[in-house]
Amino acid sequence: xxxxxxxxxxxxxxxxxxxxxxxxxxxxxxxxxxxxxxxxxxxxxxxxxxxxxxxxxxxxxxxxxxxxxxxxxxxxxxxxxxxxxxxxxxxxxxxxxxxxxxxxxxxxxxxxxxxxxxxxxxxxxxxxxxxxxxxxxxxxxxxxxxxxxxxxxxxxxxxxxxxxxxxxxxxxxxxxxxxxxxxxxxxxxxxxxxxxxxxxxxxxxxxxxxxxxxxxxxxxxxxxxxxxxxxxxxxxxxxxxxxxxxxxxxxxxxx
Numbered sequence: 001x002x003x004x005x006x007x008x009x010x011x012x013x014x015x016x017x018x019x020x021x022x023x024x025x026x027x028x029x030x031x032x033x034x035x036x037x038x039x040x041x042x043x044x045x046x047x048x049x050x051x052x053x054x055x056x057x058x059x060x061x062x063x064x065x066x067x068x069x070x071x072x073x074x075x076x077x078x079x080x081x082x083x084x085x086x087x088x089x090x091x092x093x094x095x096x097x098x099x100x101x102x103x104x105x106x107x108x109x110x111x112x113x114x115x116x117x118x119x120x121x122x123x124x125x126x127x128x129x130x131x132x133x134x135x136x137x138x139x140x141x142x143x144x145x146x147x148x149x150x151x152x153x154x155x156x157x158x159x160x161x162x163x164x165x166x167x168x169x170x171x172x173x174x175x176x177x178x179x180x181x182x183x184x185x186x187x188x189x190x191x192x193x194x195x196x197x198x199x200x201x202x203x204x205x206x207x208x209x210x211x212x213x214x215x216x217x218x219x220x221x222x223x224x225x226x227x228x229x230x231x232x233x234x235x236x237x238x239x240x241x242x243x244x245x246x247x248x249x250x251x252x253x254x255x
Contacts, residue, residue, distance in 0.1 A: 032122040037107045046111035049210065050148035050203040053105070057152060058096055061199050061216070064156045065094050065189060072190050073235045081167040089233030090240070092195035099123055100198025100217040104130075108200035108215045121217055126196075129188045129221035131159050135212040147210040148203035155214045162186035171229045184223050191222025192230035 025039035042048070053061070071077055073091035078084045103121050110116075113134050121128045133155040137147055162183040174187060188194065199216040222229075231238045236245035 028124060029122075033117070033119040035117075035120055036122070037110075037116045037120045038103050040106060040110065042109045043111050046109070046202070047205040048109065048111070048202050049144060049205060050150075051105070051109060051201070053101065053150075053199060053201050057150060057199075057201070060152050061156070062094055062096060062197065064153060065197060068156075068160045069094070069190055072230070077163060080163050081165070082169055085163075085168050085171070086232040087235055088190075088192055088230040089235065089238035090192045090231045091190075091235070092192060092240075092243070094195050094197045097196040097198040097217075097219060100128065100196060100219055101200060102198070103128075103200075104198050104215040104217045105200030108202040108213050111202060111204050111211070111213060113213065123219065126220035129191070129194065129218040129223055131185050131188055131214075131216045131218070133158055133214040136206075136209050137212070138209045144210075148212070150201050150203070150212060150214070152214070155212075156189070159185040160189050171232065173226055174223060174229055176223065176225060187229050188218055188222040190229060191218070192228075193220060194218045194222045196220075 025036070029036040029038045069088075069091050072085060073088040075084060075087035100123070103123070107116050107121070113132060115130055115132060118127070121130060135151065135155065139147060163186050166183045166186055170183075176184065196219040197216060199214065201212070201214055203210055203212050205211075239245055
């Protein structure tokens with residue numbers, strides 16, 4: 001599995017802005033859409049009980065995504081239709097992106113289990129993909145704190161487990177809305193050229209039930225029509241320029 005080199009991370013971190021969902025709508029978002037997700041107010045009809053992601057959440061989200069991607073890269077996924085998925089030659093390791101997370105959090109606070117439009121989550125550097133998940137729970141004798149805590153492992157597993165409906169013959173040429181089933185959550189999770197990730201979370205009350213709503217934004221976007229999900233081959237054999245792999249990444253951060 002690939003990691004971008006430490007020097008690349010330094011450049012990325014120096015340019016990083018700590019985005020706040022309470023900030024005034026920046027012109028750079030308005031140029032994409034006057035209804036950009038970053039600019040919309042919180043839905044006043046949404047009875048939010050818990051909101052946001054913690055540092056512990058961030059570490060868990062990254063670890064789970066990268067574990068699944070590593071398993072693909074190493075050829076360990078055996079459950080797909082048609083047999084074991086081939087190894088990936090160009091699987092990048094994901095890192096957290098605060099801007100993507102801020103936009104995802106704004107959409108989570110809208111409490112709308114539908115995707116926002118592509119231009120509504122657009123950023124300057126790349127196209128942005130998105131995965132959504134929602135869980136419902138009710139318990140008359142449970143504490144609200146327990147009912148509203150995120151279950152990121154279950155949510156991300158649900159996205160990845162679409163591998164059960166994915167045929168390995170589809171790897172070379174992505175097509176949206178396969179007649180057999182929809183597997184776009186899975187393909188976005190493992191899309192090799194996607195390496196930045198930011199997620200948001202809310203738990204809200206809907207009648208007698210608690211909803212846990214997860215939003216993850218991905219960049220550069222996966223699920224590009226007619227493009228390969230990943231390049232097949234020995235892990236790291238198709239490393240992009242300025243990347244390292246395995247033991248050669250000792251000087252890099254511990255992701």
